[in-house]
Amino acid sequence: MPDMSPLIKLLNLAQKQSDDSAKNLGRLNYQHLEAERKLNLLLQYRQSYQDRLQNAIQSGMGHVEWQNFTTFINKLDNAISEQRLAVEYTENNRKTGSGEYQSCQRKLNAYATLFQRHQESENTRQKKIEQKALDEFTSNRFAHRNSNSTK
Numbered sequence: 001m002p003d004m005s006p007l008i009k010l011l012n013l014a015q016k017q018s019d020d021s022a023k024n025l026g027r028l029n030y031q032h033l034e035a036e037r038k039l040n041l042l043l044q045y046r047q048s049y050q051d052r053l054q055n056a057i058q059s060g061m062g063h064v065e066w067q068n069f070t071t072f073i074n075k076l077d078n079a080i081s082e083q084r085l086a087v088e089y090t091e092n093n094r095k096t097g098s099g100e101y102q103s104c105q106r107k108l109n110a111y112a113t114l115f116q117r118h119q120e121s122e123n124t125r126q127k128k129i130e131q132k133a134l135d136e137f138t139s140n141r142f143a144h145r146n147s148n149s150t151k
Helices: 005-059 063-149
Strands: none
Touching: 005 063
């Protein structure tokens, strides 16, 4: 039987890489969800502040108060723009991580298939050896009986 240790080592290495890639993908997914959550909070906060501005306008407000509201909304808009970039960045990282995970899975599946084929081939070879030994035993036994019966 050929030495299986190199194939087993490759299979184990591919499994470890796949596991590491899965953990990394989980981390990237979490980061993306957190970035989206922060963006949604900023958008909700901006809408809430916009509603307060509308109410203040209807109730009447001074020039300084108006400037404070608009300055704050502009800062929120800048934060929202930056957070959208962060969401886009984490989405790109997530896609890259997903591609790496899929690549690791394909490699793992390829090594597993090679290992399985080798095992099947080895089982077939072993069965042939056992069948040959059984045939020889049966043949020898038959020959031995025939030689005893002719005496």
